[in-house]
Amino acid sequence: AQSVTQLGSHVSVSEGALVLLRCNYSSSVPPYLFWYVQYPNQGLQLLLKYTSAATLVKGINGFEAEFKKSETSFHLTKPSAHMSDAAEYFCAVSKDTGFQKLVFGTGTRLLVSP
């Protein structure tokens, strides 16, 4: 069975500071990993995805994530936070490409202060 653990239900940063959102996965097969962002009262938007190509994945809005098999991690980072980054972030794992049944973490709410 696959699972995802997101450490920290809330993360607070100052505008301009580094953003680091943690995600660890468990999977018995090579995983496909995703980060989604959810703005208030909105649906989920894909930020980036790992599909076994490059281990460092760049996404939209300046976010990137690095797949580390030895640490079973897929942490999301952004060098400089912007107020508009305040949202809920979800890490998810899937086991194959043909049938997408995502397993989501519980989410991390990012708070950005001026």
Next chain:
Amino acid sequence: NAGVMQNPRHLVRRRGQEARLRCSPMKGHSHVYWYRQLPEEGLKFMVYLQKENIIDESGMPKERFSAEFPKEGPSILRIQQVVRGDSAAYFCASSPPPGLTEAFFGQGTRLTVV
């Protein structure tokens, strides 16, 4: 190219009533997935459908819940005799035929049972 469309956005039902949630996938997408997000939790997979077929309903509650994706028209998630515990955000996602990893999410329907 319109995204995944869900309606209604907000739905209020009294206990014992029926709730019908609709999802129109993106153009060209033949796969639909329903997820439920309970308050303060991540999204949980419910059901995966292709046109006229239920592929995987392992996440659906055994009673009162059903889903369909007819040859014509939107996918429908139906909840009979709603209870307060059904209050949640229900998200639909769609994807192209197998071989691609990304699913696109709608904005969700927020069901409130009073």
